[in-house]
Amino acid sequence: MEHVDHILIVDDDREIREMVGNYLKKNGLRTTVVADGRQMRSFLESTPVDLIVLDIMMPGDDGLVLCRDIRAGKHKATPVLMLTARNDETDRIIGLEMGADDYLVKPFAARELLARINAVLRRTRMLPPNLVVTETGRWLGFGRWRLDTSARHLLDEDGTMVALSGAEYRLLRVFLDHPQRVLNRDQLLNLTQGRDADLFDRSIDLLVSRLRQRLLDDAREPAYIKTVRSEGYVFSLPVQVLGAPA
Numbered sequence: 001m002e003h004v005d006h007i008l009i010v011d012d013d014r015e016i017r018e019m020v021g022n023y024l025k026k027n028g029l030r031t032t033v034v035a036d037g038r039q040m041r042s043f044l045e046s047t048p049v050d051l052i053v054l055d056i057m058m059p060g061d062d063g064l065v066l067c068r069d070i071r072a073g074k075h076k077a078t079p080v081l082m083l084t085a086r087n088d089e090t091d092r093i094i095g096l097e098m099g100a101d102d103y104l105v106k107p108f109a110a111r112e113l114l115a116r117i118n119a120v121l122r123r124t125r126m127l128p129p130n131l132v133v134t135e136t137g138r139w140l141g142f143g144r145w146r147l148d149t150s151a152r153h154l155l156d157e158d159g160t161m162v163a164l165s166g167a168e169y170r171l172l173r174v175f176l177d178h179p180q181r182v183l184n185r186d187q188l189l190n191l192t193q194g195r196d197a198d199l200f201d202r203s204i205d206l207l208v209s210r211l212r213q214r215l216l217d218d219a220r221e222p223a224y225i226k227t228v229r230s231e232g233y234v235f236s237l238p239v240q241v242l243g244a245p246a
Helices: 014-026 037-046 062-074 091-099 108-123 166-177 185-193 205-214
Strands: 006-010 031-032 051-055 079-084 102-105 139-140 145-148 153-155 225-228 233-236 242-245
Touching: 006 037, 006 225, 014 108, 031 037, 037 062, 037 153, 051 062, 051 108, 062 079, 062 091, 062 166, 079 108, 091 102, 102 108, 102 153, 153 242, 166 205, 166 233, 185 233, 205 225
Parallel strands: 006 031, 006 051, 051 079, 079 102
Antiparallel strands: 139 145, 139 242, 145 153, 225 233
16 A cells, blocks of 8 residues: 555644645645644654644644654654744754754745645655665764764763754764765755755754864864865764674
8 A cells, every 4th residue: 555644733723733734635645633742742652653743832832842852752753844933043943953854934835835845755765875874883983972873872981971952963973974975065954954955054054063062173173073165064083883882
């Protein structure tokens, strides 16, 4: 049987839920609509979905909190498209940090939402050749650092843990899976965010800057992530697969 993508719509506005749900159904998608985070969590306990459309401004836990929880749980790989009533770059940056894959500002046309959903699903499933993030081992070692890819913990040589946001972790994984290879911004956006690069093309520069801070990497003379002028970034150190921790 052919797979039909299942979209979960989380929005406290009943009219928007019904409008989006009906439109997506008419265009060949399976949809479920819920009104808040409690209903979302309850539904996801028993039913996996292919993508979540998540409103930011909701009573109780807002969309940013829910997105963070999704990225920390068993559905962490599920794409999230966030809806916001404000075209605010700060919201977009925070959403990126929480792990959102795309943004759409209200009011929006249902046709545009459908196009965004299809783009996110396509980019999530069809990464560029030879640039697929792998799970080769639980520990990856580089320089003075070790990354536990199961628990998503970054530890320095003294065993001190450094917290990473979901977006920082995904960017670091891409670099560690493709060390000493120049990756341009479009490739990094596709691999870490699963969305069209022109939506927020400077977000990678922001993430690289934040990741350098986590690694205590001097931006003026970086030892880990180097800027290649007019091309992108390269992770300059070799990476060791250390296997599972004892």
